[in-house]
Amino acid sequence: MAEMKVGEVIQQPLPQAGNVKKCTPKQEFWRKFKKQKMALAAGFFVVILFLLGIIGPFIAPFGAAEFDYDHILEGPSAAHWAGTDAYGRDIFSRILIGTRLSLFVSLLSVFLGAVGGTVLGLISGYYGKWIDNLIMRFCDILFAFPGILLAIGIIAILGPGLGNVVIAISIFSVPIFARIVRSSTLQVKATVYVEATRSIGAKPRRIIWKHIFPGTLSSIIVNFTMRLGTAILTAASLSFLGLGAQPPSPEWGAMLSGGRDYLNNAPHVTFFPGLAIFLTVLAFNLFGDGLRDALDPKIKD
Amino acid sequence: MLKFFLKRLIGIIPILFFVSIFIFLFVHMIPGDPARLVAGQDASLADVQAVQRELGLDKPLYTQYADFVKNIVQGDFGLSLKTKRPVFDEIAARFMPTFWLTFWSMIWAVLFGLVVGVFSATKRNKWQDYLGMFGAVSGISLPSFWLGLMLIQLFAVNLGWLPTGGMDSWKSYILPSITLGAGVAAVIARFSRSSLMEVMKEDYIRTGRAKGLKENKVVWGHALKNAMIPVVTMTGLQFGFLLGGSIVIETVFSWPGLGRLLIDSVSFRDYPVIQAEMLLFALEFILINLFVDLLYGVLNPQIRYE
Numbered sequence: 001m002a003e004m005k006v007g008e009v010i011q012q013p014l015p016q017a018g019n020v021k022k023c024t025p026k027q028e029f030w031r032k033f034k035k036q037k038m039a040l041a042a043g044f045f046v047v048i049l050f051l052l053g054i055i056g057p058f059i060a061p062f063g064a065a066e067f068d069y070d071h072i073l074e075g076p077s078a079a080h081w082a083g084t085d086a087y088g089r090d091i092f093s094r095i096l097i098g099t100r101l102s103l104f105v106s107l108l109s110v111f112l113g114a115v116g117g118t119v120l121g122l123i124s125g126y127y128g129k130w131i132d133n134l135i136m137r138f139c140d141i142l143f144a145f146p147g148i149l150l151a152i153g154i155i156a157i158l159g160p161g162l163g164n165v166v167i168a169i170s171i172f173s174v175p176i177f178a179r180i181v182r183s184s185t186l187q188v189k190a191t192v193y194v195e196a197t198r199s200i201g202a203k204p205r206r207i208i209w210k211h212i213f214p215g216t217l218s219s220i221i222v223n224f225t226m227r228l229g230t231a232i233l234t235a236a237s238l239s240f241l242g243l244g245a246q247p248p249s250p251e252w253g254a255m256l257s258g259g260r261d262y263l264n265n266a267p268h269v270t271f272f273p274g275l276a277i278f279l280t281v282l283a284f285n286l287f288g289d290g291l292r293d294a295l296d297p298k299i300k301d
Numbered sequence: 302m303l304k305f306f307l308k309r310l311i312g313i314i315p316i317l318f319f320v321s322i323f324i325f326l327f328v329h330m331i332p333g334d335p336a337r338l339v340a341g342q343d344a345s346l347a348d349v350q351a352v353q354r355e356l357g358l359d360k361p362l363y364t365q366y367a368d369f370v371k372n373i374v375q376g377d378f379g380l381s382l383k384t385k386r387p388v389f390d391e392i393a394a395r396f397m398p399t400f401w402l403t404f405w406s407m408i409w410a411v412l413f414g415l416v417v418g419v420f421s422a423t424k425r426n427k428w429q430d431y432l433g434m435f436g437a438v439s440g441i442s443l444p445s446f447w448l449g450l451m452l453i454q455l456f457a458v459n460l461g462w463l464p465t466g467g468m469d470s471w472k473s474y475i476l477p478s479i480t481l482g483a484g485v486a487a488v489i490a491r492f493s494r495s496s497l498m499e500v501m502k503e504d505y506i507r508t509g510r511a512k513g514l515k516e517n518k519v520v521w522g523h524a525l526k527n528a529m530i531p532v533v534t535m536t537g538l539q540f541g542f543l544l545g546g547s548i549v550i551e552t553v554f555s556w557p558g559l560g561r562l563l564i565d566s567v568s569f570r571d572y573p574v575i576q577a578e579m580l581l582f583a584l585e586f587i588l589i590n591l592f593v594d595l596l597y598g599v600l601n602p603q604i605r606y607e
Contacts (some may be wrong), residue, residue: 144583146545274447282442
């Protein structure tokens with residue numbers, strides 16, 4: 001056996017574990033995400049929902065305010081897949097048309113809340129000290145109210161209406177995002193590459209947006225998806241209570257609320273809008289769960 | 302231990318302070334003059350000014366705040382604009398129905414959620430687990446008012462087993478508490494499953510198994526106790542959601558509680574009642590969180606020394 005030099009050992013290729021391939025974070029994410037069949041299906045459903053949100057009004061067989069007093073409170077049939085309501089309007093069409101409304105309200109309100117919360121969370125986590133204290137105490141106050149109560153309080157001031165529902169939901173989403181972003185900011189801030197950036201003299205604003213913000217993005221995305229479901233539920237609840245969308249709007253919660261008086265002889269009027277809310281929220285939650293599992297570095301296969 | 306308790310107790314004082322300011326300012330954020338609102342639409346200017354004096358609205362803001370706190374401490378929340386009765390009496394009459402509804406919802410939700418969670422964790426990645434967890438995510442996604450209406454449809458209208466609403470006998474509690482607790486049960490099931498799975502990886506579980514303990518004893522005797530600590534916190538936090546949820550559920554079931562009073566007050570713009578209810582809900586939520594925090598310290602000694 002030939003004499004072996006110290007250097008030779010190092011030159012040998014390192015043993016590769018199994019068939020693990022090197023991949024970018026994106027590929028890694030997709031590899032983990034596509035394994036979760038349920039989340040994948042939910043993601044597909046969410047895409048369809050957004051498509052329906054865009055084209056819903058064009059493909060709906062009837063108009064949202066198409067009255068037909070010869071066919072009121074009829075059960076599901078070939079002509080009216082989900083039956084008709086007390087004014088003879090086609091419930092299936094109204095649900096299709098209302099998809100846009102529900103998605104828009106939840107997207108906008110969670111987006112506003114996420115932007116506000118992210119900015120506050122980044123500032124709070126990066127600068128620390130009194131400003132961190134101030135922002136976190138502000139969050140504590142908002143957290144002292146159960147979400148829907150805060151929304152009702154805000155609507156009590158601003159008055160009922162879907163626009164005010166958006167404001168209310170975004171306000172109570174702010175502290176949720178602020179807290180999450182703050183804690184990931186603290187983690188990212190402690191990494192060596194942020195330390196390095198700081199030591200070459202980068203300005204705080206650059207460090208925050210170029211180096212810390214991307215690191216917090218995955219937790220923001222996961223929570224964004226999860227909050228969308230909650231936002232749809234809250235908006236529908238408020239409309240159901242008569243504080244959000246007002247009839248004759250084809251908003252799902254408002255439709256459901258309108259069906260309450262006919263529960264005895266026409267339960268389908270409440271059943272179908274509720275089913276639409278349930279399936280939509282379920283899809284967002286399953287999708288969010290899948291995203292979380294795929295983005296969380298702690299969860300190994 | 303005492304130091305930990307005191308620290309937490311003192312910790313809620315600033316929150317109470319800011320929440321009280323927030324709620325005090327609430328009435329001032331309403332567009333329009335509160336005095337005109339109290340005096341009524343067709344009151345004369347002199348009437349409005351009289352109400353202003355009576356409510357102390359002509360005083361500087363900090364004096365008003367001091368009076369506000371003083372009155373609250375004495376249980377004086379003013380008069381309801383709708384019934385002209387003291388707000389305190391209005392709320393006191395509605396407190397117990399909501400309390401019992403939340404209480405029973407919590408009891409079944411915790412028990413049921415725990416059983417599903419533990420069962421799912423022990424049957425990890427088997428069909429029972431998938432079924433349990435799909436049930437749980439569905440529970441989180443259900444619009445509670447819809448669930449309530451569907452339960453009324455099935456059990457009250459079609460089968461006639463249970464009342465559609467109101468609060469007459471123990472039977473009246475069944476549907477509202479199932480509806481209210483469903484979401485909480487789902488959250489607890491998910492949380493206890495992941496918490497238990499985390500604990501099952503610990504060395505002392507392996508030791509227990511190596512000693513030849515029966516699996517049931519390992520799970521229920523050793524693992525569950527430690528897995529429960531985060532679940533307790535979660536359960537406490539869920540109380541807040543129950544309080545919020547009760548607002549919707551009480552409307553569905555015509556429950557004579559605080560939630561329905563709140564909705565009625567919002568439609569009537571009965572601001573003194575809304576203000577008092579917001580304060581009460583926030584106070585309950587803060588106290589529950591404090592209690593959970595303290596309990597957490599009792600269950601997990603490490604927390605106390607942080």
